[in-house]
Amino acid sequence: MLKDLVQALERLPPARRWLVGLSGGLDSVALLHGLAQLDAPPGSPGLRAVHVHHGLHARADEWARQCQVLCDALEVPLEVVNVDARPRRGQSPEAAARRARYEALADRMAPGDALLTAHHRRDQAETLLLQLLRGAGPAGLSAMPRWQPYGSGWHGRPLLDMDRSVLEAHAHQHDLVWVEDDSNTDLGLDRNLLRHEVMPQLRQRWPALDTTLARAAGLQAEAQELLAERAREDLQDLRGEVAGTLSIPAIRALRRPRQRNAVRGWLQEKGLPVPNQNRLESLLRQIRDASPDTRLRVSWPGAEVRGYRDSLHAMAPLPPVDPGRVWSWDGTTELHLPELGMTLSVEEMARLHELDPTRLAWPLTVHLRRGGETCRLRGQTRILKKLFQEAGIPPWERERIPLIYAGDRLALVWGLWCCDLPTGVVGGEASE
Template sequence: MLGALAQAVERLPPARRWLVGLSGGLDSVVLLHGLAQLGGRVGSPGLRAVHVHHGLHARADAWAQHCQVLCDALEVPLDVVRVDARPHRGQSPEAAARHARYQALADQMAPGDALLTAHHRRDQAETLLLQLLRGAGPAGLSAMPRWQPHGSGWHGRPLLDMDRPMLEAHARENGLVWVEDDSNGDLGLDRNLLRHEVMPRLRQRWPSLDTTLARAAGLQAEAQELLAERAREDLQTLRGEAAGTLSIPAIRALRRPRQRNALREWWREKGLPAPNQNRLEALLQQIRDVGPDSGLLVTWPGAEVRGYRDSLHAMAPLPLLDPASVWSWDGIRDLALPELGITLSAQEMLRLHGLEPALLEPPLTVRLRRGGETCRLRGQTRILKKLFQEAGIPPWERDRIPLIHAGDRLAVVWGLWCCDLPAGAGRR
């Protein structure tokens, strides 16, 4: 196995350091042991193990201790990272644990690091079948890539071309000890049902099943690469006037398959999850039918898409805000407004608006738009809503712009306008 592992890591990009995701199970134990044995044979970088402690199993502490014993024997440093893997509403326990695990692993990475995990050929075959049963397209059927960007470095799977029996043989030959997670036998989980009930029967009929499915995944990956290339070309013609947006009329001009393909690539660029097929079709229907000011909005877990003036915007779901919220500000210390994703500071006020907040008429209060506000600009009183419309500010952004009041007067629309103030107010 060591020869195959050496060849596999040579095909991966260079790295400053290898971080091995160590669960304590057979696969990750074999991977760590093999990399430690290779040592300088492949000019390996620094080696470190990371064990993610989910805290969901009664034996979780014992598993972490087992990993520590193994790493001590191999003289490999180990980091044990505890995470909160409880699922959110509507999220499966498996998805929550997986998300928490990969986020924790990414947090341990420094620029140039490689995260190495022990996925092998059977894992690849199972993933392909699971994705097929979920109705996935080429992106999902590509299953797991050999390597991909992750965190501040990349994530590689050097065992992907190896069969599970090869790993078991290496473990026996070297007297390795590993832990068994009894949840792996729970047939109520889709992957376990495939692994223990379905795949063995398929292998009896088609002995080369794992190799064949891995090859099919590779072909899907090639097809997906071509689709992504076409999507990037289409996106160049779909860009809207505002940065990060797409033109709704330009999207309408494409056939449906190219619309879907381009939108999926757009969400991938933004780091947003893609919707399921029903949500995607609902979005395309609105794009086709609605007018420029109809309030186009489609949401799904982790993302939402909104339309304004023939432009399509995509973002993480916006938190609900209380329009009656009021914050007091002394004009000296920074005022963090996490609900708005912004921090107000005297330095930034001076840079943006040429005002020193400490010199404005007290008290200083920060509010949200409720409707009916006016701002006097160059001697003319203007309705704030009209100013926002003229500036092309989308409605959902208008409600999140801090309005700074000095006394009972609107003084600043943060980042946009400084309303007329009494002579010398706010300035030395």
């Protein structure tokens, strides 16, 4: 195993430090032990282990202690991280645990670090079959890459070309001790059913199954790379007038397969989850039928896409806001508005509006738009809705822009306009 491990590490990018995700199971124990046994010349990456304590199993504390015993014996530093692995709405317990685990691991990475996990050839084969049964395309069928950017560094899988039998032999040869998670035998979980019932029968008929499926995953990865390259080329011609948007008329001009590919690439570029096939088709239908006045909107877990004035906008789902909410602001401290994801300060007010905040009659109140507001600019009273339309502000952004009132008069539309105010509310000439 050690020779193969050395060769696998040589195919990975350089790293300042290796962080091993140590569950305590056979695979990660064998990986950590193998890395600790390597003859490390000066300048080799440092080695440490991280165990994520989900708190979901009755033996979770025992597993953490077993990891500590192993790391003490190998003289490898270990960090045990407690996480909240409760599932979010619509999320499975397995997905929640995986999310919490990888978020915790990413938080422990510094620039130049490499997270190493013990995924092997059988894991790769199982992943490919699972994705195939879920109807995945090339991205899903690519299964797990050998390495990919992650956190502040990258995530590598040095055992991906090894069969699990090699890890088992290594563990027994060195009398290693590992923990057994009884949830791994729960046939109610899809991966376990494949692992314990389906895959053994397939291997009896096709002994080279794992190698063959791993090769198929590699071919799918090549196909996906070409699709990603095509998406990047198309996106150069699809950019909207507003930064980060796509032009709806330009998307319509593409054939449907290229539309799907480009939209997927755009969402991935933004770090947003890609929708399933039904949601994506719904979005493309709305794009096809949308007029400039259409309120186009398609959402799915983790993302939503909206249309405005022939431009397509993508974002994380926006939480609802209460238009009746009012905040008091004394002007001496920052005003935190978590509902809007922003903080107001007098320094930022002065910078944005070129206005001396001491000229305003404090205290102020902060409102959200309800409709019917007016702002007097250069002696002319303007309806706020019209100002927003002229400025091209999308409707979903308008309802999240703080409106600053001095008394009962609108003084500022945050980041956009400074309204004319009568003497006593603000001194001197108002600025726009």
